[in-house]
Amino acid sequence: MNGPLILEGEACLAGARLFPPLRLTLQPGKWLTLLGPSGVGKTTLLRLIAGLPVAAEFRGQITGARPAALMAQDPGLLPWATVAQNITLGPRLRGTRPDQARLQAILDQTGLADHAQKRPAQLSGGQRQRAALARALMEDRPLFLLDEPFSALDIALRHRMQDLTASLLRDHMVLMISHDPAEAARLSDHIYVLTRAGLQQVSPPADDGRLRPRPLDGPDTRRCEAELIALLMAAT
Numbered sequence: 340m341n342g343p344l345i346l347e348g349e350a351c352l353a354g355a356r357l358f359p360p361l362r363l364t365l366q367p368g369k370w371l372t373l374l375g376p377s378g379v380g381k382t383t384l385l386r387l388i389a390g391l392p393v394a395a396e397f398r399g400q401i402t403g404a405r406p407a408a409l410m411a412q413d414p415g416l417l418p419w420a421t422v423a424q425n426i427t428l429g430p431r432l433r434g435t436r437p438d439q440a441r442l443q444a445i446l447d448q449t450g451l452a453d454h455a456q457k458r459p460a461q462l463s464g465g466q467r468q469r470a471a472l473a474r475a476l477m478e479d480r481p482l483f484l485l486d487e488p489f490s491a492l493d494i495a496l497r498h499r500m501q502d503l504t505a506s507l508l509r510d511h512m513v514l515m516i517s518h519d520p521a522e523a524a525r526l527s528d529h530i531y532v533l534t535r536a537g538l539q540q541v542s543p544p545a546d547d548g549r550l551r552p553r554p555l556d557g558p559d560t561r562r563c564e565a566e567l568i569a570l571l572m573a574a575t
C-alpha cells in the first residue's frame with residue numbers, strides 16, 4: 340500500500356460539534372505531528388484512523404487505511420504480565436513466536452533491559468511509557484500511530500527516544516500527537532494544529548528534509564516553535 344491515507348469528515352459529541360469538516364492526509368514515509376488543546380479531538384482522529392471505536396459520531400470517510408501499530412495515550416500495559424511479555428504482546432496474541440533478537444535490541448535501546456522481568460506496577464511512569472513505546476516498535480507495520488509517546492519522559496530520555504523512534508520509523512508513515520512544539524519541530528515532515536475551528540497547517544523548519552531528528556538549533560527551528568506556541572495560545 341503505497342498511496343496516502345486520507346481522513347475526511349466531521350465529528351459531533353453529544354449533539355455538539357467536536358471538529359468541523361476537515362481533511363488530514365498522511366503520506367508514506369512521512370512523519371505528521373498533530374498538536375492542539377486537550378479535548379479538541381486529537382485522540383479521536385487517531386482512533387478513527389486506527390479503525391477503533393470512538394465516543395464521537397464521525398461523518399466522513401477514511402481512504403487508504405492500512406495495518407497500524409498503535410501506542411495509545413494510556414500505556415495500557417497488562418498488570419499481570421512482565422515488561423518483556425507486554426512488549427511481545429502483539430506476536431503472542433497472533434500466535435507467532437516473538438523475535439527474541441528484536442526484543443533484546445528494543446529492550447536495550449529503550450533502556451529497559453534491566454526491567455524486562457518486572458511487572459508494570461514496579462516501574463516508574465516514564466519506564467511504563469517506554470515499555471508501551473517498545474511494544475509499538477516491536478511491530479512492523481506500514482503505519483505508526485503514536486499518541487503523546489514521549490510526554491512522561493525526562494528531557495534526556497525524551498531526546499533519546501525521539502532519536503530511536505525517528506531512526507526505526509524512517510521509512511514509515513507516522514502520525515504522532517504531541518503537546519511539545521520543540522518535539523514537533525525536531526521530528527516532523529508535516530505539522531498540523533487542531534482547534535475547534537479545524538485543522539491549521541504549520542510549515543516545519545525549512546531544510547532539505549534529510550536530517551531527522553533535526554538539530555535543536557537548526558535553521559528555522561525557533562520560527563516553527565514560536566508559530567506553534569502562538570497558535571496553541573490563541574486556541575485555549
Ligand SMILES: Nc1ncnc2c1ncn2[C@@H]1O[C@H](COP(=O)(O)OP(=O)(O)O)[C@@H](O)[C@H]1O
Pocket residue numbers: 352357375376377378379380381382383384394395
Ligand atoms: N469514552 C468517552 N466517552 C465520552 N466522551 C469521550 C470519551 N473519550 C473522549 N471523549 C470526549 O471526546 C472529546 C475529544 O476527546 P479526545 O479525542 O480524547 O481529545 P484530545 O485527544 O484532543 O485531548 C473530549 O471532549 C472528551 O471528553
Ligand SMILES: [Mg+2]
Pocket residue numbers: 381382383412486
Ligand atoms: Mg488525547
